Amino acid sequence: MMLAGAQIEESVSYTPEKASVSIAAKEPQKHVVAQGLTRVPSTDPVDIQFTNITCTVRLGFNKGSKQILHGVNGRLRPKQLVAIMGPSGAGKSTLLDVLSGYRVTGVGGAVFINGRGRIMKRFKKMSCYIQQDDRLQGLLTVSENMALAAQLKLSTKLDKYEKGEVIEDILTNLGLYEHMNTRAGQLSGGQRKRLSIALELINNPLIMFLDEPTTGLDSSSCSQVVQLCQSLAHQGRTIVCTVHQPSASLFALFDHVYILAAGQCLYQGTTKNLVPYLDQAGVPCPMYHNPADYIIELACGEYGEDKIKLLTTKAENGRVLDYFDETDIPSMEALRKQNPLSVLREQDTGSGTEETPQSNQLSVLMKRGFLKAKRDATMTHLRLIVNVVVGIMLGSLFINAGNDSSRVLENYNLLFAILMHHMMSPMMLTILTFPAEMSILSKEHFNRWYSLGSYYISITVVDLPISIVSCAIFSVIVYTMSSQPLEVARFSMFFAISLYTVLVAQSFGLMIGAAFNVVNGTFLGPTLSVPMMMFAGFGVTLRDLPSYLYWGSYVSYLRYGLEGFIGAIYGLNRPKLDCEEVYCHYRYVCVCVCCIVYSVTSLAIVMLIFKRMKDSSN
Structure with missing residues (x-):
């Protein structure tokens, strides 16, 4: 990536030696007056x-x-x-x-x-x-x-x-x-x-x-x-x-x-x-x-x-x-x-x-974006560090949860926590940084430098490499530490869903950052994320939602991410998991045995109580 940045820097920099007209260096002027722009005619x-x-x-x-x-x-x-x-x-x-x-x-x-x-x-x-x-x-x-x-x-x-x-x-x-x-x-x-x-x-x-x-x-x-x-x-x-x-x-x-x-x-x-x-x-x-x-x-x-x-x-x-x-x-x-x-x-x-074609606009804006990212790498380093630290923390909390049938609910919680990380981190980062670019965007777009479509595509493409790298590092750490099934197809689905969630969250952050300032956006970002979590199917299942609120499940992109994670981890004809515990949730045989034992025990206790009450009355 550093080599690519160097090539980009060379392509956009301008030095006087490259021009066909040489102008001698001048002493600093006290009064600057454009006495005649020869190449910019009257x-x-x-x-x-x-x-x-x-x-x-x-x-x-x-x-x-x-x-x-x-x-x-x-x-x-x-x-x-x-x-x-x-x-x-x-x-x-x-x-x-x-x-x-x-x-x-x-x-x-x-x-x-x-x-x-x-x-x-x-x-x-x-x-x-x-x-x-x-x-x-x-x-x-x-x-x-x-x-x-x-x-x-x-x-x-x-x-x-x-x-x-x-x-x-x-x-x-x-x-x-x-x-x-x-x-x-x-x-x-x-x-x-x-x-x-x-x-x-x-x-x-x-x-x-x-x-x-x-x-x-x-x-x-x-x-x-x-x-x-x-x-x-x-x-x-x-x-x-x-x-x-x-x-x-x-x-x-x-x-x-x-x-x-x-x-x-x-x-x-x-x-x-x-x-x-x-x-x-x-x-x-x-x-x-x-x-x-x-x-x-x-x-x-x-x-x-x-x-x-x-x-x-x-x-x-x-x-x-x-x-x-x-x-x-x-x-x-x-x-x-x-x-x-x-x-x-x-x-x-x-x-x-004459307006330049969109392909030229995209090329120039991407060059500018990569050059800025290269010169201010602090945010890139922070994103990588945050993904590594959060990945290790989640992996440590839910270690080996993906291969243990007695910890299915814990693994479900882990998958939702991963979605929360992929939603909040890129969304809040965009909300905090994009308003600073809005003033430049409004000036350059109003003065017809480029179209809004070219700008949006360029910032998405410029941010894509670091999003892919940070998301891949996070996915590898969490996936392996939590002992999810080591299959290429499942991990590919897991990574793709994670990346799509990050991109949607970034777009959501851009929408908020474009409409509000930093203070209001910082408040509205987490606030508007609450309905996304409510209708994701975590805590309250989708079948338990009232009919007049069911529409919210179609709006929440976390719902699709959570369903995709469940399908990637437990779908694709995955064999039944072994369970060494007496009770494993979702294991039908154990559930039936437990139901019979609890039912017989409860019935015996009730009969015993009634018998004692009858004997005491006599």
């Missing part, structure tokens, strides 16, 4: 217009709902870096989610792309969404993350050298070339944010949405990230960011700003026109005061709620476009003429929007 401009956007979220069961956005309007022009600003709870991230298509439930209004109504399938091909937390594979290096992303996002028609040139170009311009052999988990906050942007630049998106890219960064890193976004926008992209409260120098780097307060638009236009706008509205910005701080103070209601209403009315909730630099903003009809349907056809068939 894009066709994309104009975004949204009208009467509303968003309502449910607060919980029987708690009603709350409207976050109240009919906001706006225009996002190409080649501009746009900042959506506002206080906490103003609806910045919600508006970004709606515009990116990340949120679709409870949303009203319309979004237009170059004058035409947005078609979500086409829109996702030309856009990407980089969320606030940097969702990266921390065990992989920068070059490995980029190489895997290139294999998933770029056309399979490009060879590894062409993909390598794209990677090298992006890393050089984003100031990450010197860190290409550093693991993503060891990067600084600003470097992680730049890597998140670099991963999405591989397929050259026309539109980029970034949720609070400066959160958690120092002032220098904030400036680097915003300068990078500004440079990328000026190359032809439409880039939209949410920002909480930038400094004056950071605020000046944005071309346009969109201010929200309580789900309504207070202002949209260029940053330099904000101060004149406030003067015209009768709420002038004080001298030597940061306009970004002042507008946030207004949006928070520090100067009265009437000021918010005044600015919302003046901006007409985002309909006013008088504070743009452009004197003649093209209408929707003009945009449709500038971007005929033939252009859309070319965009749909471009290499950057």
Whole structure:
């Protein structure tokens, strides 16, 4: 397995020597600016217009709902870096989610792309969404993350050298070339944010949405990230960011700003026109005061709620476009003429929007999974140790129980205990580990890296070898120590049933881990396992179940596992077991003899008692 891991690592790692274009190593930069991505060309401009956007979220069961956005309007022009600003709870991230298509439930209004109504399938091909937390594979290096992303996002028609040139170009311009052999988990906050942007630049998106890219960064890193976004926008992209409260120098780097307060638009236009706008509205910005701080103070209601209403009315909730630099903003009809349907056809068939086949997705995702398993082998070692220890413990408790007819019930208990181990261990492991992968999965799937089917198959295949090895070790230990019949057919059935139970339990854990967080999943996992045990036929036999509960036996996969174990151990025309005890359960002759002896003895005692009672009465 170690050799296979080494081969996988070699196939996904990228080194500059393999590329056909050599770039000299550069000194660390204080300011990172993408001065021109030669291998990622400038894009066709994309104009975004949204009208009467509303968003309502449910607060919980029987708690009603709350409207976050109240009919906001706006225009996002190409080649501009746009900042959506506002206080906490103003609806910045919600508006970004709606515009990116990340949120679709409870949303009203319309979004237009170059004058035409947005078609979500086409829109996702030309856009990407980089969320606030940097969702990266921390065990992989920068070059490995980029190489895997290139294999998933770029056309399979490009060879590894062409993909390598794209990677090298992006890393050089984003100031990450010197860190290409550093693991993503060891990067600084600003470097992680730049890597998140670099991963999405591989397929050259026309539109980029970034949720609070400066959160958690120092002032220098904030400036680097915003300068990078500004440079990328000026190359032809439409880039939209949410920002909480930038400094004056950071605020000046944005071309346009969109201010929200309580789900309504207070202002949209260029940053330099904000101060004149406030003067015209009768709420002038004080001298030597940061306009970004002042507008946030207004949006928070520090100067009265009437000021918010005044600015919302003046901006007409985002309909006013008088504070743009452009004197003649093209209408929707003009945009449709500038971007005929033939252009859309070319965009749909471009290499950057082409989905890679599922076979390629499976191959790349399995490479990534095996590489991660190799670098973080702690969980693999723990799984092996747990299976060995539990196997020895169960084997010691039920030693020689499988070949002794007087201990049939004990062996039955052993088989159920084995099922419990195969159910709980993989299920709880998956519940505890999968939620950590959910954030990465949601980001990569939303940005069209791969399909959910490819991801599920890949994680199942990656986990299969260790599941087989640990299950085989456990089965050999328990089977031999408990003296089960040493026949190939019986052991094969025993092992197969054990492995199938493990796989079903893992799927059950994935379902819970995908639906709930770690805390709720840890509670619900064992709780939902109780009905599986109740309807497995252990304790209460299936024939004793009430008719209205019998359906539960068909749902419980432990029932099928227990019946399979019984068939593997005692079926297949197994000869009758010898019994050296006076009483052996399920041995018909002994049972009959015992019944006769007990019946005769009981009858004699009853007759004796009645005789004495009769004599005493006389």
